[in-house]
Amino acid sequence: MRALVARRLDGPDAIELIETDVPEPAAGQVRIKVAAAAVNPVDLAVSAGMPVEFGLTAARQQFGLGWDVAGTVDAVGPTQNDGRKTTRGGRLRIGDAAVGVADLLGRDLKTHAEYVVLDEEAATSVPRKLALTEAATFGLNGLTALQAIKALEPEPGQTLLVTGAAGGVGGYAVEIAKYLGLTVIAAASAHDEELVRLMGAEHFVDRSQDLATAVRRIAPGGVDALVDAAVVGVGAQEAVRNGGRHVHLQGGPRPPHLRGISVKQLFVQANRSDLEELVRLVDAGPLSTRVADVHPLTEAAAAYKRLAGGGVRGRLVLVP
Structure with a gap:
């Protein structure tokens, strides 16, 4: 072969x-x-x-x-x-x-x-x-996004920042978070604003801006959680409230636990249970x-x- x-x-x-x-x-x-x-x-x-x-x-x-x-x-x-x-x-x-x-x-x-x-x-x-x-x-990116959000243990109504929101992992994180009832702030390029809003983001931040400052204009106390799909690091963590949660995708050193923020480093794992959950979401419509x-x-x-x-x-x- x-x-x-x-x-x-x-x-x-x-x-x-x-x-x-x-x-x-x-x-x-x-x-x-x-x-x-x-x-x-x-x-x-x-x-x-x-x-x-x-x-x-x-x-x-x-x-x-x-x-x-x-x-x-x-x-x-x-x-x-x-x-x-x-x-x-x-x-x-x-x-x-x-x-x-x-x-x-x-x-x-x-x-x-x-x-x-x-x-x-x-x-x-x-x-x-x-x-x-x-x-x-959808498998690799969907699994990464699903496992990242599960690691955050979010509750409906909480605020989630997703960096790299127009990318493979970030896009699925936006869609899954929206399905779970979270308020999503998406960071991406200006020309991707329409795309990430169609995915379910309620708020948009141009990634060329100072990220923490722009996000805190929307969520003055900071967001509850962060999926750092673009691997921004501390610059994105500055947008998280004290005691919040941060999932860092594998790709470099893990950011420090500043201000009581819980930082989890994620390397995706293939497992049938999560794959089956993704398949259900694709068939039901929330995942594109x-x-x-x-x-x-x-x-x-x-x-x-x-x-x-x-x-x-x-x-x-x-x-x-």
């Missing part, structure tokens, strides 16, 4: 499309024949060596690329259920359309390939309303999907360079 990997860790110019064996699922795993796989900023970071630079995983000869995937289950590991090969509980069977997230940094092969093996807990059935190309775009463009796997380098160039709204999707 064909698969995209990074070996030199020099960024998009160094990614390689290789021929390799089709992987076999072990116990508790499923193999998915890939129909679509989104390209995310973390893929650019992995191709540039971020996991090694930040000590998140050891150096190795080859890093697989791709986190999101949608496709069809074509093999399962040896878990037994009534004498048949199925995943535990029979949740996914051969032939089922599935969506999943490959959250392990140090895999030799990941979802930018013709086949991928995932732990069964990292996959679930696709939303009924989505084509597979669309279904490949955005496909910016579709590229064949053979043109993956062009997609990576396009994402690295910035300005992409929605996800670029690779198809084998």
